[in-house]
Amino acid sequence: DTGVSQDPRHKITKRGQNVTFRCDPISEHNRLYWYRQTLGQGPEFLTYFQNEAQLEKSRLLSDRFSAERPKGSFSTLEIQRTEQGDSAMYLCASSSQQGPENEQFFGPGTRLTVL
């Protein structure tokens, strides 16, 4: 399967713990996006990478959130000192510089539950 993959698919944690999610984009895609989706809502943009450079961050990305893409391939999203309001589906998407700029391909998501 050559689609976008995310790990883990589900994460349950206690309030105050740190969690880290991983996203592996489609191999030839140099653009990577993170979104958050809460119940009953559409995805909301969090951050965007082109290669290893983080070029955009949403105001939703508080200082407890950090994202990296160190070698321009996979990316990680870390949430420190988790809060119950962080419970959501975290989606990763990737796109190619060759194709239409916004045709994004999504992974299956990581569902986070903070107890």
Place this chain on the structure above:
Amino acid sequence: AQSVTQPDIHITVSEGASLELRCNYSYGATPYLFWYVQSPGQGLQLLLKYFSGDTLVQGIKGFEAEFKRSQSSFNLRKPSVHWSDAAEYFCAVGALFKDTGRRALTFGSGTRLQVQP
């Protein structure tokens, strides 16, 4: 700022009936418009997209959508719904980041489709 409105939170149709899901957008320039579908436990799958040209676009799974600039709408249609179409449908607009000119997707809140036998 750009926004997307999907007025129908939940729609139920009978199998074989026609379907139209509404989407209205707000964006100052020519929009890039998308419809995605999300099945339970799955990621988002692109159904179709509009960038320019013919305002009636065809997508996968027999779906089509029509861009109407005068109404700021991009409604999704299917002539005959199958039980497997039951899912959540999201309309999205690709809009420029203010500072860099790069694009992000802004999604509507979705329409959940139920299909009755």
